[in-house]
Amino acid sequence: MNTLLLRGGRPWIPGLPTDVADIRIADGRIERIGPDLESTADEIIDLAGALVLPGLVDTHCHLDKTMFGGPWIPNTGGRTLSGRIANGAGRRVELGLPSAEYAANLLGAMVSGGTTAVRSHIDIDPEVGLGGVAAVRAAAAEHSDRVDVELVAFPQGGLLSRPGTAELMAAALAEGVEVVGGLDPAGYDRDPVGQLNVIFGLAERYGAKIDIHLHDGGTLGAWEFDLIVERTRATGLAGRVTISHAYAMGSLAPDEQRRVAENLSEAGVSMVTCAVGEAPVVPVRIMHDVGATLALGNDGIRDLWTPYGDGDMLRRINNVAYRDRLVADPEIELALLAGTYGGARVLGLDDYGLTVGAPADLLVVEAPTPAAAVVVLPPRKLVLKRGRIVVRDGVLVTDK
């Protein structure tokens, strides 16, 4: 049995003070947490009061689209959704996308920042077919000891409006892709019930989870929230359905936001917010107040949609907290909660966190409080994946 003792760190266990405690890891899992554990282990690391956080969870990215680590490509996508979709598909081939190499570059950067689990949407359409699945799987295989990657079969070019896409998504799910995606059932596909029929049908047939991009704003988007909630209740898929972006939340009055969040909570539908550009952020405090699951993600990074992004999930948590005007420590911790435990719930990681029995996925930073870690963005001293050190001082450990 391989054992590791992290001595004298301050583990963040939500709701408790970050008192000094040792963490004993055996065969990749947390065996004990407590003060002054016995000092017998194959390896002992003195954390000297550093903060220990559970591994960060990026629940929304697009690894198949990224050009991370490649040359600078001036963006030509413009600002409309349809323009960016057309630009993304139109220039893919010319730029060698999807690329396993770029996806691996980005995964490496994500891990360096402390991310230990990722959900990536993968464009599926009749032109690219399942090429994105293959590329991202190759990248994930390269980093399989460092990060877990879950895939979404995502109809970026439309589902009903793009014949042949549903069949390809079914093929992706049949060969193991875990999540079926959707895209603006009303605003883009123009047939909300029709798109949900296909998505929920695929989810039931393949035992897949669901993650729907919902950019539709205002009353249209809010109406679609209800439609998805109702369908989730009807199909018994509680805990397995996510609405990504959910921009319409931003146009609702606080009492309406609360009503939506309560419905989400009761139906077991989660939301993912990314604080992209000027787009509204799902209100972190309201989601938490009513017990609804909120998770965070980086969204597109250095791709044909956006030139921005670096893959650092702690910085993304910072962005969300900053955009949502979370300023007091307990409020900022709610954003950290969303970027860790919230993400784990969306991904269905049952034994996640700094808790006995869970895989030792964690990061170590110098910070006086969890909120300070989010604000100050200190260097990542250590990142562990299943008890193995994968990052030291922000640098990927590459010798296996």
Place this chain on the structure above:
Amino acid sequence: MNTLLLRGGRPWIPGLPTDVADIRIADGRIERIGPDLESTADEIIDLAGALVLPGLVDTHCHLDKTMFGGPWIPNTGGRTLSGRIANGAGRRVELGLPSAEYAANLLGAMVSGGTTAVRSHIDIDPEVGLGGVAAVRAAAAEHSDRVDVELVAFPQGGLLSRPGTAELMAAALAEGVEVVGGLDPAGYDRDPVGQLNVIFGLAERYGAKIDIHLHDGGTLGAWEFDLIVERTRATGLAGRVTISHAYAMGSLAPDEQRRVAENLSEAGVSMVTCAVGEAPVVPVRIMHDVGATLALGNDGIRDLWTPYGDGDMLRRINNVAYRDRLVADPEIELALLAGTYGGARVLGLDDYGLTVGAPADLLVVEAPTPAAAVVVLPPRKLVLKRGRIVVRDGVLVTDK
């Protein structure tokens, strides 16, 4: 005569391609820019194709409020303007503010990021008096060879609504503070004409510039834009009046934004935007299209208003570009333009920029294009102030 040759960099001169050129500096000023200048100088530095940008200009910060470099202070300000004002004034003494030491820490971080000129608002009220002016002047003196600091006498606690403040502001201006500040003439002071009477009166009496914080949103804020424009025309203060934040711009339709921007341009009134939290960003493209001056700033950094911020002006330019959804290279360059030449116009730096005769205030980064520098945020290889190297590889040069 002291001479320095920066060889083989790619200076960014807006509107021109960033071709390789040498920059010859004599006695702190740019003497020549061009390819293959003669290689005689006291010092020669090979820039090997790195990008050269003019020094960044932070036109809106609060050096007197910062606790930068101090211990983590959990924020207690809350989210309302009045609550944050009360918290800021109420906890000042307990925390040793205003502090020359913290202000100097922050100025050092700003310089390390490539900032060479700063405008800082300084709270003036009957409790703190001119203590903030003294503290920030001491900090600025410590960094006088690295960065120029201009001060605003700022009535953070109200002007008409806080008796004694106007007299203290007059005293600050009399002893050399360069700018007279204002705060929500309608929303906070409840007497917009009355506050403008005092501000413009002080400006005329002391030959000061004007910089008004305008958080008021919607039609109220938009109406105040007009009021300030009219008053600027009437007093002949074109080029010397700035509206900071200008959140009301965000609630206007694009054609209304354009009308306001045209009025600003004609009247010589500038705007400063900071992309703070969820607050609206002044539209960068519209301001540029009509020739109105837009500048950027970090606003509060690690203070009683906000725990966030690091003083890196290039990151702030990135934030503004990201929030304003500037994605194409020429659009992103407009944000860089605002964070450099726009800021210089607000500060009245007549001989600013990468141009012959100007003081050699510049920074050097490895980036393929100016837009890429904004997006990628590369390390600052060199920062020069008046021809003197003040930062190498992101680290302040401290031996004089």
